[in-house]
Amino acid sequence: MNPLELVGASPEPPFEIVFAGTPVPAYPGQSIAAALQGAGIRAWRTTRVRARPRGLFCGIGVCFDCVVVVNGSATLRACLTEARPGDEVEPA
Amino acid sequence: MRPYDLAVVGAGPAGLACAVAAGRAGLRVVLVDGGPRLGGQYYRHAPPSYRATRPGVLHHGWRTFAALAAALPALDVDVRLRHRVWAAETAPDGLRLHCLAGDREETPVTFPAARLVVATGAHDRVLPFPGWDLPGVLTAGGAQALLKGELVLAGRKVVVAGTGPFLLPVAAGLAAAGARVRGVFEAGRTAGLAAHPGILLAHPGKLAEAAGYGLTLAAHRVPYRGRHAVVAAHGNTALTSVTVAKVDAGWGPIPGTERMVPCDTLAVGYGFTPQLELALQLGCATRTDADGGHIVAVDARQATDVPGVYAAGESTGVGGAPLALVEGRIAGLAAAGRPAPARLLRLRARLREFARALHAAYPVRDGWRGWLRDDTVVCRCEEVPYARLREALALGAADARSVKLLARPGMGPCQGRMCGYAVGRLAGSPEGLGHRPIAQPIRLADLARFEGDPT
Numbered sequence: 001m002n003p004l005e006l007v008g009a010s011p012e013p014p015f016e017i018v019f020a021g022t023p024v025p026a027y028p029g030q031s032i033a034a035a036l037q038g039a040g041i042r043a044w045r046t047t048r049v050r051a052r053p054r055g056l057f058c059g060i061g062v063c064f065d066c067v068v069v070v071n072g073s074a075t076l077r078a079c080l081t082e083a084r085p086g087d088e089v090e091p092a
Numbered sequence: 093m094r095p096y097d098l099a100v101v102g103a104g105p106a107g108l109a110c111a112v113a114a115g116r117a118g119l120r121v122v123l124v125d126g127g128p129r130l131g132g133q134y135y136r137h138a139p140p141s142y143r144a145t146r147p148g149v150l151h152h153g154w155r156t157f158a159a160l161a162a163a164l165p166a167l168d169v170d171v172r173l174r175h176r177v178w179a180a181e182t183a184p185d186g187l188r189l190h191c192l193a194g195d196r197e198e199t200p201v202t203f204p205a206a207r208l209v210v211a212t213g214a215h216d217r218v219l220p221f222p223g224w225d226l227p228g229v230l231t232a233g234g235a236q237a238l239l240k241g242e243l244v245l246a247g248r249k250v251v252v253a254g255t256g257p258f259l260l261p262v263a264a265g266l267a268a269a270g271a272r273v274r275g276v277f278e279a280g281r282t283a284g285l286a287a288h289p290g291i292l293l294a295h296p297g298k299l300a301e302a303a304g305y306g307l308t309l310a311a312h313r314v315p316y317r318g319r320h321a322v323v324a325a326h327g328n329t330a331l332t333s334v335t336v337a338k339v340d341a342g343w344g345p346i347p348g349t350e351r352m353v354p355c356d357t358l359a360v361g362y363g364f365t366p367q368l369e370l371a372l373q374l375g376c377a378t379r380t381d382a383d384g385g386h387i388v389a390v391d392a393r394q395a396t397d398v399p400g401v402y403a404a405g406e407s408t409g410v411g412g413a414p415l416a417l418v419e420g421r422i423a424g425l426a427a428a429g430r431p432a433p434a435r436l437l438r439l440r441a442r443l444r445e446f447a448r449a450l451h452a453a454y455p456v457r458d459g460w461r462g463w464l465r466d467d468t469v470v471c472r473c474e475e476v477p478y479a480r481l482r483e484a485l486a487l488g489a490a491d492a493r494s495v496k497l498l499a500r501p502g503m504g505p506c507q508g509r510m511c512g513y514a515v516g517r518l519a520g521s522p523e524g525l526g527h528r529p530i531a532q533p534i535r536l537a538d539l540a541r542f543e544g545d546p547t
């Protein structure tokens with residue numbers, strides 16, 4: 001069983017985003033965090049003080065652990081930001 | 093822009109029920125939510141492009157949601173999703189909601205309204221412990237949101253821990269969706285509510301819901317252990333195991349009972365903290381709830397002490413989706429100047445009684461302090477270790493605010509939402525780290541654009 005089977009989902013075909021140079025599939029409507037998590041990427045940032053890895057924590061935009069840089073400029077919360085085809089995602 | 097009769101912030105159970113009730117009473121409503129879909133936390137669901145044929149299997153009461161969502165188009169309710177409200181203010185001619193629209197473009201939009209309902213819900217309440225900052229450790233609600241909203245499993249080998257009945261749907265959902273759940277560790281007693289048999293019998297629906305989760309867990313052979321807590325998480329760059337210990341009634345770990353449980357994911361939560369920023373900005377009075385949390389104070393009509401401002405759902409006390417639905421409806425009727433039917437008021441009273449019983453059955457005990465080590469990060473944003481907080485307390489910081497000034501927990505981007513509860517408890521200030529003026533982060537450029545031109 002997987003979550004897609006559980007709810008009887010047949011998602012539209014995924015497109016690609018790029019995380020730190022690696023292509024990652026994302027379903028239309030999926031957040032960047034979910035796409036990374038779905039691809040088995042669970043840490044996508046390093047902390048300033050202790051240089052520790054971080055990824056998803058609260059999942060709803062409250063903790064700011066999941067921030068990434070998208071397409072070279074905006075620093076965004078990956079859990080709130082819907083992936084778009086071709087997005088280039090880098091650690092914040 | 094012509095002012096709306098009513099602005100509702102939050103499209104979870106409370107806000108949805110409110111918007112529908114007010115719309116049916118003839119009001120012109122704007123329903124605003126930062127998220128991409130209706131439903132809030134409880135009814136969070138996958139995007140329509142997933143074409144789910146059984147969208148309700150991960151939910152209890154999906155039909156209620158479907159009916160509310162289906163009622164909106166026929167009403168004068170302007171649904172504004174992906175609109176994050178960062179400020180609410182009272183003006184001489186009514187109220188104003190300042191939003192940023194879009195998940196990355198951030199176009200500023202302001203909605204004027206005669207009345208406002210704050211239905212902003214809650215976020216997970218977390219406690220620090222060694223290793224809780226490792227990737228793979230996430231909040232129980234976060235794991236649930238990822239599953240319900242994105243149909244992604246938080247991990248393959250999962251431990252669920254914390255306190256309260258919410259751990260059960262989280263574990264059951266993960267198990268049903270294919271994760272191997274290694275155990276559910278409840279720091280309180282698993283039979284928490286059994287101490288209140290009268291209350292359980294008065295709420296057969298809750299009993300049935302709990303029994304359903306119990307069956308799912310049993311079918312997947314998931315153990316549910318009371319008086320057990322995850323006291324440490326281990327791994328180098330990601331979670332590989334947790335230490336589970338038996339705890340005493342005060343949550344102090346019992347020496348010699350520790351064991352390692354291999355896992356790639358820990359979903360952990362110790363209840364919920366209401367999101368009060370907008371209510372606080374508007375100057376609404378707050379009070380302390382039965383669980384020690386800080387909530388918006390409302391009267392029988394869900395009205396706050398600020399004229400025209402109402403609140404409903406978890407922002408007025410953590411009580412679950414059924415209570416949020418009822419409070420939302422009452423607030424919507426009140427905003428339309430309609431009295432709530434007595435039946436609805438009785439239902440609210442019963443559900444609040446149930447919520448109080450749950451708070452009494454699943455309190456957070458102070459023994460979690462015994463899980464902390466000197467280098468345990470307490471504030472995740474600023475990576476403030478426990479030792480630094482202790483120094484601040486030793487230097488005479490007598491409340492959370494002085495601890496914050498001395499040791500700087502809660503000064504990072506989350507503004508103390510994650511560590512506020514723990515720091516408050518460590519410093520003996522139940523209100524946590526205090527007021528946060530801005531509800532959502534905003535770029536300075538956007539802030540400047542609002543000066544003098546609130547349209």
Ligand SMILES: Cc1cc2nc3c(=O)[nH]c(=O)nc-3n(C[C@H](O)[C@H](O)[C@H](O)COP(=O)(O)OP(=O)(O)OC[C@H]3O[C@@H](n4cnc5c(N)ncnc54)[C@H](O)[C@@H]3O)c2cc1C
Binds near residue numbers: 105135531
């Ligand atoms: C992550 C998470 C997952 C949960 N999952 C479950 C579950 O599966 N089962 C369960 O029984 N309970 C769950 N809960 C508990 C939940 O709080 C209640 O079940 C219920 O959803 C509360 O309803 P509500 O209407 O009060 O608030 P919510 O459902 O939380 O809705 C509040 C809404 O307000 C919006 N909002 C908040 N602030 C702003 C702002 N400034 N601008 C714009 N929009 C804003 C949010 O986006 C959200 O959609 C969960 C809680 C959390 C935090």
Ligand code: FES
Binds near residue numbers: 056062065077
């Ligand atoms: S995971 Fe907490 S903000 Fe995204």
